[in-house]
Amino acid sequence: MRKIGFLMHPGFSPMGFAVATAFEIANLQAGAPVYAVHMLSERGGPVRTSVGFPVMTEAPDAEDYDLLLIGGGMEESSAETIAFVRRVAERARRVAATCTGAFLLAQAGLLDGRRATTHWARARELQERFPAIKVEEDRIFIADGHVWTSAGMTAGIDLALALIEEDIGIEAARGVARKLVMYHRRTGGQSQFSALLELEPKSDRIQTALAYAKRNLAQRLSVEDLAEVAHLSPRQFSRAFQAETGQSPAKAVEHLRLEAARAMMEDSNHSIDVVAQQTGFGDRDRMRRAFLRAFGQPPQVIRRAARPNMSIAA
Template sequence: MRRVGFIVYPGFSPMGFAVSTAFEVANLQMPERAYDVHMVSPSGGPVRTSQGFSVHTEAFAGEHYDLLVVGGSMESASPELVDFVRQAPAYCRRIASVCVAAFVLAEAGLLDGRRATTHWSRARELRERYPKVKVEEDRIFISDGPVWTSAGMTAGIDLALAMIEEDLGRDVARSSARKLVLYHRRAGGQSQFSSLLELEPRSDRIQSVLTYARRNLDSRLGVEELAEVAHLSPRQFSRAFQNETGQTPAKAVEHLRLEAARAMMEDTRHSIDMVAQLTGFADRDRMRRAFVRTYGQPPQVIRRQSRGADEAAFAEEVA
């Protein structure tokens, strides 16, 4: 059984407990419990959360942990906690942070020379305070060796599901996601932002067009087709769409295609040609140009980074 410790300290956000629930749900999918979950703190006893209620914790012990998770807090970590985290790799196989808890790992020196992420609103601060950390602010979660970091609180659930998949297999992770009423975990490299959220259309008419586009990415999705969904003439539609979203229909559709293609690249085994076809790019060259223009990297590199594939597999994919 894998021993999992959730490090709780003053100001801990209760939302972080949702991460521990993923491991609890995974246990329900197995004939025997796979995870033994503990709430721990430097001194043990009650620890006050950001909402004012307290959580009972066990004192840090010298026992081996398969995983230690540092939850996000509204308060700074004590020197005692940072020192404990600094020494943690000596007796745990993996250590992870949720949201702004990446600052605790960084202060302990565990992120030096490693790729890491945190909540987008604090990413620049993390980069400036800890220049040895390779901060990637537009990531849901990152696994760099035995150290894992996640973005906002809900991204911690995606991180937990990825760990469950690593430990127990994809089927258990998918089943756990369904039990949590999630479609499935988001891939680690997926953006912290959604194209639909960024567009923020004001009317139901334009929102319905975007929903239609996302569900029909393999179609051409020209202005005429989208205007018909909106029950407007192409000219009226183009003007209304740009007024509400600040983008042309073509640019918005490209962003939706890119978002879907990136998720497929990271979370499926489809070939690049198949991903391009399913997301409406028509061919891999057109998709590659869009990836480089938007993400600064071709799709092959994003897939390799997401999965940690070895160099031989990467060379085969490029060929």
């Protein structure tokens, strides 16, 4: 049985309990106790969460942990908590942090010289406060050796599924994802951002047109095509689209194509030509120019950068 120490610290966010649920479901699915999850604190007893309610914890015992898991929180960690993390981590085969839990790992010196990520809103702060870390702010999770970090909120579940996949296989991880009503586990290299969320269309007509575009990226997707879906004239559609999203329809479609192409580059072994065709760029040269405009790097470089995060990808 794999022993997991789930570190509770004052101000811990209850959102982190969703990560523990992934290991619970892995046990239920296996029909046997694959994981033993222990809620830990330095002295045991109740620990106050960021919402205000307490959670009962136990003090760590003398046995080593297969995984020490640290969730995000809303408060700065005390010197005692930092020293405690450092001590327990020395006895753990793997160490992981979700969301702003990366700050606690950084304070304990466990991220020095490593690649790491955290919630996008705090990533630059993490880099500025701890320059010895290579922070990659646009990543779902990163595994650097035995130390894992993830982005904020639900990205911790992606990290947990990746750990389960490493431990007991991809089919087990897929089964847990299905029970958690997740479409699939995002790979570590996938972006924290969504083009549709950033566009934030307000009317149903523009939302419908964008949803149609996302489903049909391999097609031409002219303004006339999208206007027809939205039941507007091309001129009305272009004006409404610009007013609601701040972008032209052509630029928005390019962003959707870039997002889909980057995900394919990072999640699959499809050739660049195939990715360009399936995401509507048509040819690799056009896709390359779009990648350089958006990311400052060609597709090949982004694919190589994602490979360290794909050692356990499906």
